[in-house]
Amino acid sequence: MSKLLHIDASILGGNSVSRQLTAQIVASWRAGHPATEVSYLDLAADAPSHLSAESLGFRLPAGSAQSEVQQRENAVSEALVSQFMAADVIVVGAPLYNFSIPTQLKAWIDRIAQVGRTFKYTDKGPVGLAGGKTVIVASSRGGVYSTSDAGNAMEHQESYLKTVFGFFGITDVRFVRAEGLAMGDAAKAAALTAADLEVKAVAAPAANQPEATLAA
Template sequence: MQLLHIDSAITGEQSVSRELTARTVAAWKAAHPGTTVQYLDLAVQAPSHLSAQSMGFRTGQAAATDVERQENALSEALVSQFLAADVVVIGAPLYNFSIPSQLKAWIDRLAQAGRTFKYTDKGPVGLAGGKTVIVASSRGGVYSTSEGGQAMEHQESYLKVVFGFFGITDVRFVRAEGVAMGPDAKAAALVNADRDVQAHTAAAANQPHATQAA
């Protein structure tokens, strides 16, 4: 089994999402001995944002310059790495109501027609199904308990939609919210997140492709 471990927080050792992805990967490996792990730190190795030079995989046109060839090779490497993984653990902090731009740039490289999705006469069909995606979601405030908060967040909601578009139905969330609301609130958030880690990795050990609620 192959696991792809991705971090995107820019806050280094202070990052809650990085702490949660590390715990999640450790728990998964304990439940699945022999799992191999690849690691990608998007705060260090973020792909460039989409540009005229990096759109080759969308236009289908052959690369005409060295820059275009390099960009196409990067997109191919990232989507191949993603498709080869059975499990993907993603650290996704909430930045300005959404995800880090580095994480968005990575997702933009994955969104390739013919690789992760295709269009048919009945609409789009995802091609990357059968994976488990576990998102370590960290939030300074509390967004999950009110309609107003849920309307403001475009982090978990976006990730559910985009991975669903890729055909992935098993998207699980390890959530720590309210981490900027004082020491007690942060401690409680981490306790709740640990429960999520144990629930999702334990469930995965028995039902590797069962859909879990966020």
């Protein structure tokens, strides 16, 4: 039985397009992989705190004395990284907020980016330790960024997520994108129609993925 981790980060609740897309992706994946076990993480409702001196306990040497606060924060980080490492598939809802990802999603990434767990350093540079997973990102955007060099230079959402998951050793990173959502009803309808087709495509095995979908 494979394990799928479903993550939402949008603060818009029922009005969120990224949440709509992640739900569709998970349903589509389960239709093609009925034995999949799904766990859910809503970062808008239950986000870890941002990194601080107290929440860096997971970076201290084993056996180091920790305060009660550090122990509590370390338990949060341990639970999140263990959940991530146990998953075979991760579906991430990632709306574009101010040219980047939601701060809640960044806080989660900072907790799972742990030396010795998701990556390590060697004399030849960093090596990812979380390879073999599939990550599917539901990317939602009010404007259009994918069709011009200027737009691509402005977005630090998809580019960042592809980089950070790649740093963890994950090479199968797929994107379902809905952009232009704030540019009128017609543009939004077209974006959702295009995204619906992409949702059906990403549930296929990696070998069957269109190159544009994987490299988006």
